[in-house]
Amino acid sequence: MTGEEAKRTIDELIDKIERYNYLYYQESKSEISDYDFDQLMKKLEKLEEEFPHFKQPYSPTQRVGGAITKSFDTVEHKYPMLSLGNTYSKEELVDFDKRVQKGLDSNDYEYICELKFDGVALSITYNKGVLERGVTRGDGLRGDDVTNNVKTIRSLPLKLRDPSQLPGQFEVRGEVYMPLEVFNAINSERASKGETPLANPRNTASGTLKMQDSGIVASRKLDCFLYAFLSDEDTVKTHEEGLKRLSKAGFNVSPTYRKCKNIDQVLEYINEWEEKRKALPLDTDGIVIKVNSVAQQQRLGYTAKNPRWAISYKYKAENTSTRLNGITYQVGRTGAITPVAELEPVFLAGTTVKRASLHNANEMERLDLHIGDFVFIEKGGEIIPKVTGVDRDKRQPQASKVSFIERCPECNTPLERKEGEAVHYCPNAEGCPPQIKGKIEHFIQRNAMDINSIGERTINLLYEHDLVRNIADLYDLSFEDIIELEGFRDQSTKNLLDGIEESKNRSFAHVLFALGIRYVGKTVAEKLAGHFGNIDRLSDAGFDDLINVPEIGDRIAESVTQFFSDKNNIEIIQKLKQKGLQFEQSKSQIVKSDALEGKSFVISGVFERHSRDELKKLIKEHGGKILSSVSGNLDYLVAGDKMGPSKLDKARKLNVSIISETDFEAMISE
Ligand code: IVH
Numbered sequence: 001m002t003g004e005e006a007k008r009t010i011d012e013l014i015d016k017i018e019r020y021n022y023l024y025y026q027e028s029k030s031e032i033s034d035y036d037f038d039q040l041m042k043k044l045e046k047l048e049e050e051f052p053h054f055k056q057p058y059s060p061t062q063r064v065g066g067a068i069t070k071s072f073d074t075v076e077h078k079y080p081m082l083s084l085g086n087t088y089s090k091e092e093l094v095d096f097d098k099r100v101q102k103g104l105d106s107n108d109y110e111y112i113c114e115l116k117f118d119g120v121a122l123s124i125t126y127n128k129g130v131l132e133r134g135v136t137r138g139d140g141l142r143g144d145d146v147t148n149n150v151k152t153i154r155s156l157p158l159k160l161r162d163p164s165q166l167p168g169q170f171e172v173r174g175e176v177y178m179p180l181e182v183f184n185a186i187n188s189e190r191a192s193k194g195e196t197p198l199a200n201p202r203n204t205a206s207g208t209l210k211m212q213d214s215g216i217v218a219s220r221k222l223d224c225f226l227y228a229f230l231s232d233e234d235t236v237k238t239h240e241e242g243l244k245r246l247s248k249a250g251f252n253v254s255p256t257y258r259k260c261k262n263i264d265q266v267l268e269y270i271n272e273w274e275e276k277r278k279a280l281p282l283d284t285d286g287i288v289i290k291v292n293s294v295a296q297q298q299r300l301g302y303t304a305k306n307p308r309w310a311i312s313y314k315y316k317a318e319n320t321s322t323r324l325n326g327i328t329y330q331v332g333r334t335g336a337i338t339p340v341a342e343l344e345p346v347f348l349a350g351t352t353v354k355r356a357s358l359h360n361a362n363e364m365e366r367l368d369l370h371i372g373d374f375v376f377i378e379k380g381g382e383i384i385p386k387v388t389g390v391d392r393d394k395r396q397p398q399a400s401k402v403s404f405i406e407r408c409p410e411c412n413t414p415l416e417r418k419e420g421e422a423v424h425y426c427p428n429a430e431g432c433p434p435q436i437k438g439k440i441e442h443f444i445q446r447n448a449m450d451i452n453s454i455g456e457r458t459i460n461l462l463y464e465h466d467l468v469r470n471i472a473d474l475y476d477l478s479f480e481d482i483i484e485l486e487g488f489r490d491q492s493t494k495n496l497l498d499g500i501e502e503s504k505n506r507s508f509a510h511v512l513f514a515l516g517i518r519y520v521g522k523t524v525a526e527k528l529a530g531h532f533g534n535i536d537r538l539s540d541a542g543f544d545d546l547i548n549v550p551e552i553g554d555r556i557a558e559s560v561t562q563f564f565s566d567k568n569n570i571e572i573i574q575k576l577k578q579k580g581l582q583f584e585q586s587k588s589q590i591v592k593s594d595a596l597e598g599k600s601f602v603i604s605g606v607f608e609r610h611s612r613d614e615l616k617k618l619i620k621e622h623g624g625k626i627l628s629s630v631s632g633n634l635d636y637l638v639a640g641d642k643m644g645p646s647k648l649d650k651a652r653k654l655n656v657s658i659i660s661e662t663d664f665e666a667m668i669s670e
Contacts, residue, residue, distance in 0.1 A: 006051045010059075013044040017060045018159065022250055025155040025223075058130050058158035062151040065214035072144035072210065078171060079230050081123060081137045083305065084288060086312040090267060091631060093289070094653060096311045097263040098646075100291060103300045103308060110292040112239045113269040114257040116312050117225050118283040119177030120206045124150060126170055129163030131156065136209065146209050150176075152218035155252040165249050167233035172251060174226035177282045178205040182221045201283050223282070226251045238292045256280075259292065264653070270313055277315075286314035319378040321391055322346035324369065327358065327402055329409045333438025334518045335425040337415060339364055339404065341375065341387050348385060353377060356385040360422040361404040370399035410434050430568060436470065437463055439516050443471045447522050448514035449506050453499030461485050471514070472572045474500055475579040504580045508534070511581050515573075518559045523623075527551065527594075528560070535573060535583040539564040550594055595668050596624030600633065604647050605640025607661045615664070622668045630656060638664050 001009070017040050023029045032040075041061065048055040055061075087093060101107060121137040134150030136143040151158060153176065160166065183201040190198065198204045208220045229242035236242040240259060247253040256273070260266045266289055277284045291297050291309035300308040323344040330338045339358040346353055356377050358364050367375070367390055374391040407414055408426035410433055415424040426432050440459050444451040451474075462468045467481050477500065482493040506514070512535075513525035520528070531549045532538040538560070546557035563569055577583055601624055603615050610618070615638060616626055627634055630650045637651040637658045651658055659667075 003051065003054075006047055007054045010044065010047050010051070010054050010056070013040060013047070014056060014059055014159070015161075016040060017044065018157070019161070021060060021063075021154055022157070022161070026250070026252055056159075060158065062148075062158065063154055063218060065148070065152050065216070065218035067148040067214045069146070069148050069212050069214070072146060074138070074142050075133070075135050075145045076142050077123060077135065077138075077140070078125075081121060081140045081143070081173070082302065082307060083140070084310055084312040085303075085306040086286070086314055088314050088316060090270070090313075091650075091654075093266065093270075093311065093313055094263055094650065096289070097266075100300065100309065104296055109296055111260045111263075111266055112243070112257055112290050112292050113260050113266055114227055114288045114290070115254060115273060115277060115280075115284045116286040116288045116314070117175035117177055117227075117254070118202050118285045119175040119224075120202070120209055122146075122150065122174055122176045122209075122224065124156070124172050124174075126160070126166070126172070128168055129160040129166075131158045144210065148214040149209055149211065149217040149222075152214055153222050153224050156224055157250045161250050166245065167231045169233060170229065170231035172226050172246060173228035173230070174224050174252075176205055176209060176222050176224045177201065178208065179221065179223055179281050180283065181281060186220070224252060225254045227253070227288075235294060237294055239290050239294065239297075240292055260289075267653075274315060286312050288312045319376050319388060320346055320348050321374050321376045322353070324371070324373045324375050324387075326371070327364075327369070329405055331408060331410050331426055331432060331434040331438075333435055333442050333516055335427065335429055335432065335435050337405070337408070337424040337426060341369075343375070343377065346377070348377065353385045356387050358387055361417070361424060362422040364402060364404060369402040370395055371402060372396055372399050408432060430469070433463065436468075440468060440471055440474070442516045443474075443514045444503075445514075448510055449503040450510075451499045451503045453496040458485075458496070470568075470572055471516075472575040472579070475576070504582070506582060508582045508585045511576070511583060512538075515563075515569075517563045519556045520560065524552070524556060527623075529585050533585045535577075539570070539573075551597070592621045593668065594623040596622040598623075598625075599635045600625045600627050601636045601638055602627050602630055602634055602647070603638045603640075605643030607638075607640040609661060609665075615661075618664075618668060630654065636664075 017037070020030070020032050020037055020040075023031060041064075044059065045061050048059065048061060087096070100109065122134055123137070123143070124134045125132045131151065132147075133145060134147045135145055138144060150156065178201040180201060183198070183204055186204070187198055204220075205222060208217055208222060211217050226246050227243070228239075229236060229246050236245060240257075243253050243257060258265075258269055260269060270287055273284075273287060289311055291300060297307070297309040302308060324341055325344055326342045328340050328342055330340055332338060339360070341356045341358050343354055343356060356375075358367070358369075367387060369375070369390065372395075374394040375387045376389045376391065377385045378388045404424065405415070408428065411426065411428050411431060413426050413428040413432065416427050417424045426435065429435055437459050440462075441456065443449055444454050444459075446452070454474075459468075462477075462485075465481075465485060467477060468474060477497065479493055479497065482488050482496055483490070488496075507529070509522075509526045509529035512529050513520065513522050527549060528538055532541060541560075543557050543561050546552050546560055547554060573583070596619060601619050603612050603619075603626070607615065619626055630637060630647050632654050634651070634654070634656045637647065637656050638661065639648065639658050640661065648658065650656075
């Protein structure tokens with residue numbers, strides 16, 4: 001074969017193989033048997049060996065790897081790789097939309113929604129139709145040159161089939177990921193060899209991209225979705241046009257993107273993909289919303305870190321699994337013992353989770369926890385994670401079962417558990433430190449006596465110096481007692497005492513709640529205060545009197561009678577009475593009905609028959625709650641004249657009932 005013939009054959013082979021590659025990896029079609037494909041590859045390899053000067057940098061033989069990168073060069077990005085602002089809340093997306101609208105001073109804009117692929121960001125430059133370089137994001141300004149490894153990604157063109165479609169120089173950006181199937185196969189092989197499993201596909205993709213041996217990289221079958229086209233030669237007018245051009249030129253663009261004409265359509269997209277995304281062959285952790293018009297993107301510009309024209313919405317990670325390192329036990333103010341799972345830290349829905357409540361002994365029994373178990377955790381209501389189950393497959397055979405403690409971890413008193421109750425209690429109410437401090441903490445909190453001059457640190461100091469052993473002791477504190485304490489000066493001492501003095505103005509309902517009677521929350525305290533009017537009538541009430549109060553059940557009634565049968569509690573109440581706290585309902589606090597029980601309201605605008613304050617008072621008197629702003633938790637927006645359109649809009653978007661003054665009056669007259 002002459003040199004010329006060899007060159008021509010090499011070029012033909014490259015084109016052929018890359019076409020089959022494209023059909024297979026992008027269009028899921030195979031027009032050639034595996035055997036024949038391998039034959040073509042072998043033929044190419046052989047010719048490249050014979051005529052090394054004709055070996056092309058874009059040859060598909062590069063895809064099987066072999067090149068070793070000792071250390072990765074650091075390369076500056078031509079266009080910085082910014083990250084996106086993100087949110088977990090749909091309300092914040094609505095706010096984002098408002099900022100876009102305001103920034104553009106127009107309603108005339110569209111969004112492109114895409115899935116947020118959970119992998120590693122990569123920038124790839126092309127020169128004259130040939131893949132030149134692949135660089136990781138790094139710090140956004142400089143990244144690592146991982147070209148040899150990037151070339152193993154089979155869906156990424158090494159040479160464009162029709163270079164005339166795109167400018168001579170351009171850059172594409174996308175997310176390199178490890179398909180779940182590949183990840184799972186690696187892990188089952190590791191398991192069969194007794195090796196520890198890899199944590200997740202994202203970290204594995206990231207680690208793989210930085211391996212020195214591109215042969216191993218090739219075997220790990222990374223893939224890549226492209227989501228951005230950048231060039232200064234001829235730019236596109238819209239983001240969508242960029243995606244379409246990339247796709248036409250043979251790049252792997254996920255077909256899951258959608259053009260949305262307004263934020264409602266964006267929210268629909270989000271809802272639609274929340275479940276559907278789980279069937280995709282890769283992990284996704286949210287969606288990305290981008291203003292479509294490039295001119296509008298430029299007008300909106302950037303903050304120091306993020307574009308103002310794009311944002312990502314993250315789905316709440318429903319659950320994850322991690323190792324149970326141990327169990328600790330917390331003693332609450334009522335003596336209730338809460339078992340807490342101490343976990344191997346794991347990232348879940350925006351935070352690192354180290355601990356999760358196990359609730360009580362029954363729950364521990366249900367979970368059948370063993371030391372060293374892998375547990376599934378979930379973020380219910382976002383803040384406090386809970387353990388939902390155990391991964392039994394991962395249990396070590398000799399692992400011992402966890403059993404509930406028998407003595408209080410704080411004061412060593414044997415624990416008690418009433419028949420039929422799930423919770424264990426430490427009965428040492430007067431002597432167990434966390435119970436004493438917990439009762440005081442509860443007493444001073446905002447919803448109770450609202451003594452904000454005292455915090456947790458001060459409570460610890462007061463306890464350590466033997467100055468308080470119960471809530472009534474707070475009212476005996478003197479200037480001399482406090483000034484002695486570490487960190488207190490004249491003014492801070494005076495503030496602390498003023499705060500205590502001022503708390504004597506709190507209403508009976510507040511005091512009742514502050515006493516910390518088990519199961520008597522704020523709303524129940526308001527009910528009881530409204531119904532009985534003063535502490536003497538309440539403490540004289542028997543079980544039957546109590547359960548006759550609307551919405552007071554057996555459990556509360558029993559707890560209240562038990563509280564008042566304890567002479568320690570009576571003594572404390574006597575003392576608090578002497579100190580001048582309110583133990584009687586004043587006329588204005590009377591509860592008229594529970595027609596609005598459990599319902600929340602926002603009042604906005606001007607009304608015909610009531611002032612806003614009158615409406616608020618009525619809501620409280622009928623058992624309703626007042627919120628300060630419209631949110632997804634709100635039940636009713638009471639809308640008057642001249643209210644702002646933004647509140648109305650938001651209420652409509654969030655499906656909040658919007659009612660008039662007349663509707664409201666009807667609700668409380670029923
Ligand atoms: S656009 C300036 N689109 O999310 C906008 N990013 O913090 C640049 N990602 O680093 C990003 N899927 O690794 C964009 N469809 C998508 C994406 C996506 C995943 C990643 C990317 C980026 C991070 C944003």
